[in-house]
Amino acid sequence: MTATESARPGKRGGTGRGxxxxxxxPRLAGVPLLGSLLDLTSDSLGTYLRARGEHGxxxxxxxxxxxxRTELHCVFSAEGVQQVLASQAANFRKDNAVYQEVRDSFGNGLLTSQDxxxxxxxxxxxxxxxxxxxxxxxxxxAAETASTLAGWDRAPDGVVDVSDAMMELALRAVARILFGTDVDTTVDVVDRCFPVITxxxxxxxxxxxxxxRSWPTPGNRRAAAALDELYGVCDEIIARRRRDLAATGATGATGSGTDTDTGATTAAAAGTAPGAVTAPGAAPGEDLLSLLAAATSADDAEFDDTELREQVLIFLLAGHETTATSLSFSLHLLARHPELQDRARAEIAAVLGGRTPGAADLDRLPYxxxxxxxxxRLYPAAPVMGRRSVDAxxxxxxxxxxxxxxxxxxxxTHRHPRYWPDPERFDPDRFTPEAEAARPRYAWFPFGGGPRACIGQHFSMLESVIALAMILREYTFEAVDTEIAVSAGITLTTTGPARCRIRRVDA
Incomplete structure (x- = not known):
C-alpha cells in the first residue's frame, strides 16, 4: 500500500535558511515567466526523464x-534516494502541498501523519x-479473484479492459479485508466518491x-458532497463495529509489536483444496476494521472514531489503486510477451495444479x-514521491x-541506465536473487523505504501473486492495446484503454 506523494509542483517554493x-x-531549461510549468502540467513523467537525461x-x-514560483530539487540516483528516504530521513518531511490536501480530505492517517x-x-x-x-x-x-473470473466468459468479443477489471478486483479485496460483510455498500460508495475527491x-x-474549502464554489460543493457520503458510510460501519466489540468483549490486537495471529487460518496459509475458495474474515471481529477498533496499548490508548475513519480511508486510498496498477500492467506486459506468459503459466501449473493458491505459495512461485x-519497475504505482527539507x-x-x-x-530511477541496461525492455530475470543482490538497494523502491516504508508491502505482494496465479491459470492474454497512455496522479493512472483478448486455457 503506497501512493504518489507529489507529481507536480505544489504551492510553496524552496526558501532556504542557508x-x-x-x-x-544544474537547472532544466524552461520558458520565460513560467519556467517548466507547462511541461510538468502536460507530461510530468516525461519531463523528469528528460531532466535526468540532460543534466544528471x-x-x-x-x-x-x-x-x-516553485523550485523542485529532483533526485534520481539510487544513492540520492537512499539519503532522502533512509540515512537523512529525519530531514525530509511530508510537508508539501499535495500531502496537505490529502490530509484535508482523507485525514491524518498512517500515510500522511508525522512525528x-x-x-x-x-x-x-x-x-x-x-x-x-x-x-x-x-x-x-482468492475468493474475490474467483468472483471476478466468473464473469469473464461473458466478456463482449472476449475482450477485457485489464485496468478496469483489476481496479474492481483490488477494491473489492481490500474492502472485504477491511469491512468483512459490509463490502458491497462500501465498494459502491468508494467507486462513486473517490474519483471526485482525488x-x-x-x-x-x-x-x-x-x-x-468553505467557499461554495462548484468544485468545493462536489467534493464536500462526496466526502460527506464517504465519511457517512465509514462512520456507520465503525459505529456498528464498536457495538459488536462491546457486545462480544473482543480485545483484538495490542500495540505491543508482538506477532499475534487472531483470525489467520491454517487453510489460507497453506493453500486450500481445489474448489474450496473461502473468505476468512467473515466471522465477527476478524475483519481489519474490527482489529483496528480493538487495537490498544498502555502507552498509546486506542483510536477514537475519527482516527479510525482516517486510517480506514488511507488504507482504501493506498491499498487498492496501487495493487490494481501492478496487476493490470503485469497482465498487459505478459500479453505483449507470449513466451514469458507461457513460462509464468508453466510455473503456476507445476506448483498449484488445480488447487487454490495460499500464502505459502509466494515462495514457491519465484518467476x-x-x-x-x-x-x-516499469509502471510503479507511485511514480513520483515528494518531501520537503527541514535544514540544508x-x-x-x-x-x-x-x-x-x-x-x-x-x-x-527505475529506468536509470546505470542500474537497468536497456531499461524499457520487459525482462523479469532482472529480479533473480543474484541480480537483485548486485544492485543498490534503492535502484527499485516501489514501496518507498527507510522508516516510512509502506507497511502494506507484504499484503500487496500476497494479493498480487495470488490473483495473478489464479488469472493466468484460467486465461491466456493477447494485447489489443499495445501501448497504454499513463499520467501521474495520486497514483499512476491509465488515460486510455488497456484491453486484452482473453481465451480459456483449456479451450
Missing part, C-alpha cells in the same frame, strides 16, 4: 510565474500487518492559489514474483537548501 554543502544542482542525477526544475502522531499510529497498526496475520487474508483475496485533491495540490517486480543538506554531492521541495521519481 544551503547545504556541495555543488549547486540531481536537477533543479522551476515552475510557475514570478511570485508563485509523534505517526509513531503512535504505527505502534498501534504494526501488529495487524505482521506476515502471519497478513497471510490470513489469502483466502479473501481529482479535487490534485487540482488544489498543484494550483499556486486556491479558494478556501511469477519476478514478473510482478518487473512490472512494478547535501544529497549525492549537490546542495539542497532548507525548505526545498524534493522530488524522488521511481519512474525515472
Amino acid at each position: 544551503t547545504g554543502t556541495g555543488a549547486e544542482a 542525477d540531481v536537477v533543479r526544475i522551476t515552475a510557475g510565474p514570478p511570485g508563485l 509523534e502522531d505517526y509513531l503512535r499510529q504505527r505502534r498501534l497498526v504494526q501488529p495487524l500487518f505482521t506476515k502471519r496475520r497478513v497471510d490470513g487474508y489469502a483466502g479473501a483475496v 481529482r479535487y485533491v490534485l487540482r488544489r495540490g498543484y494550483s499556486p492559489a486556491n479558494f478556501p 511469477l514474483t519476478q514478473v510482478l517486480k518487473e512490472a512494478m 543538506a547535501e544529497i549525492d554531492g549537490h546542495a539542497v537548501p532548507a525548505g526545498a521541495d524534493v522530488i524522488l521519481a521511481p519512474w525515472v
Whole structure:
C-alpha cells in the first residue's frame, strides 16, 4: 500500500535558511515567466526523464510565474534516494502541498501523519500487518479473484479492459479485508466518491492559489458532497463495529509489536483444496476494521472514531489503486510477451495444479514474483514521491537548501541506465536473487523505504501473486492495446484503454 506523494509542483517554493554543502544542482531549461510549468502540467513523467537525461542525477526544475514560483530539487540516483528516504530521513518531511490536501480530505492517517502522531499510529497498526496475520487474508483475496473470473466468459468479443477489471478486483479485496460483510455498500460508495475527491485533491495540490474549502464554489460543493457520503458510510460501519466489540468483549490486537495471529487460518496459509475458495474474515471481529477498533496499548490508548475513519480511508486510498496498477500492467506486459506468459503459466501449473493458491505459495512461485517486480519497475504505482527539507543538506554531492521541495521519481530511477541496461525492455530475470543482490538497494523502491516504508508491502505482494496465479491459470492474454497512455496522479493512472483478448486455457 503506497501512493504518489507529489507529481507536480505544489504551492510553496524552496526558501532556504542557508544551503547545504556541495555543488549547486544544474537547472532544466524552461520558458520565460513560467519556467517548466507547462511541461510538468502536460507530461510530468516525461519531463523528469528528460531532466535526468540532460543534466544528471540531481536537477533543479522551476515552475510557475514570478511570485508563485516553485523550485523542485529532483533526485534520481539510487544513492540520492537512499539519503532522502533512509540515512537523512529525519530531514525530509511530508510537508508539501499535495500531502496537505490529502490530509484535508482523507485525514491524518498512517500515510500522511508525522512525528509523534505517526509513531503512535504505527505502534498501534504494526501488529495487524505482521506476515502471519497478513497471510490470513489469502483466502479473501482468492475468493474475490474467483468472483471476478466468473464473469469473464461473458466478456463482449472476449475482450477485457485489464485496468478496469483489476481496479474492481483490488477494491473489492481490500474492502472485504477491511469491512468483512459490509463490502458491497462500501465498494459502491468508494467507486462513486473517490474519483471526485482525488481529482479535487490534485487540482488544489498543484494550483499556486486556491479558494478556501468553505467557499461554495462548484468544485468545493462536489467534493464536500462526496466526502460527506464517504465519511457517512465509514462512520456507520465503525459505529456498528464498536457495538459488536462491546457486545462480544473482543480485545483484538495490542500495540505491543508482538506477532499475534487472531483470525489467520491454517487453510489460507497453506493453500486450500481445489474448489474450496473461502473468505476468512467473515466471522465477527476478524475483519481489519474490527482489529483496528480493538487495537490498544498502555502507552498509546486506542483510536477514537475519527482516527479510525482516517486510517480506514488511507488504507482504501493506498491499498487498492496501487495493487490494481501492478496487476493490470503485469497482465498487459505478459500479453505483449507470449513466451514469458507461457513460462509464468508453466510455473503456476507445476506448483498449484488445480488447487487454490495460499500464502505459502509466494515462495514457491519465484518467476511469477519476478514478473510482478518487473512490472512494478516499469509502471510503479507511485511514480513520483515528494518531501520537503527541514535544514540544508547535501544529497549525492549537490546542495539542497532548507525548505526545498524534493522530488524522488521511481519512474525515472527505475529506468536509470546505470542500474537497468536497456531499461524499457520487459525482462523479469532482472529480479533473480543474484541480480537483485548486485544492485543498490534503492535502484527499485516501489514501496518507498527507510522508516516510512509502506507497511502494506507484504499484503500487496500476497494479493498480487495470488490473483495473478489464479488469472493466468484460467486465461491466456493477447494485447489489443499495445501501448497504454499513463499520467501521474495520486497514483499512476491509465488515460486510455488497456484491453486484452482473453481465451480459456483449456479451450
